Amino acid sequence: MSESLHFAATLSHVALLVMGTIYFFRIRWILSFKAGKERQAPTGKGTTDPKASIWYSIANVIMPWAMESTRHKWVLYLQFVIFHLGVIAAIGLTFIIPYMPGLLAVPGMVGLLQAVTGGACIVGVIRIIRRVGSVYIRAISSPDDYFSLLLLTVWFFFAYLSVPMDTSGGEGHMMTFFHMTTFFLVYVPFSKISHYLYYPFTRFFLGKTMGRRGVWPASHAS
Secondary structure, X not given: OOHHHHHHHHHHHHHHHHHHHHHHHHHHHHHOOOOOOOOOOOOOOOOOXXXXXXXXXXXXXXXXXXOHHHHHOHHHHHHXXXXXXXXXXXXXXXXXXXXXXXXXXXXXXXXXXXXHHHHHHHHHHHHHHHHHHOHHHHHOOOHHHHHHHHHHHHHHHHHHHHOOOOOOOOOHHHHHHHHHHHHHHHHHHHOHHHHHHHHHHHHHHHHHHHHHOOOOOOOOOO
């Protein structure tokens, strides 16, 4: 690895630290608000409780059968899984290439990472086409939605190219991958991509409320 490429990798890790710092202060700000009290008396048959419901609510993302939308549109859920696995793989790659390149020598590792990042790139293209082609999705889309999706899709593409660490044709693709990572990590806290930061908070209060009302976890007739 050349010095310029190593510097680009280090810069991406600095950006990750910047993102983490911003998130720290944002979470601190969120926690500074006092949660409102429940105004409704506990209901239900006493078979559910807020604590169990909170865990049920948080785990909802890995229970596609729990929501009608994912039960009937499992392909969209599969796209969701592949897309987010691609993010994890690409971020992990920024550490593997400069610090643990030996991992890529493990049989099947290159193929696995390329399958995940390449699959995420394909899903990104599908999502772009769907967002542009659907009049309903266009109506609720902002410029940030289009830019973020395009940014991630191109980022996945360069992650896919960077996995083999093939520099026979130069380091341009790897340099692009690390510089895009740097921009992506700095941009994320100020974009709608940061929605995942609010997931545990929203699901916590939703689960607490639904448990108090005796709705979650869902009970099934025997």
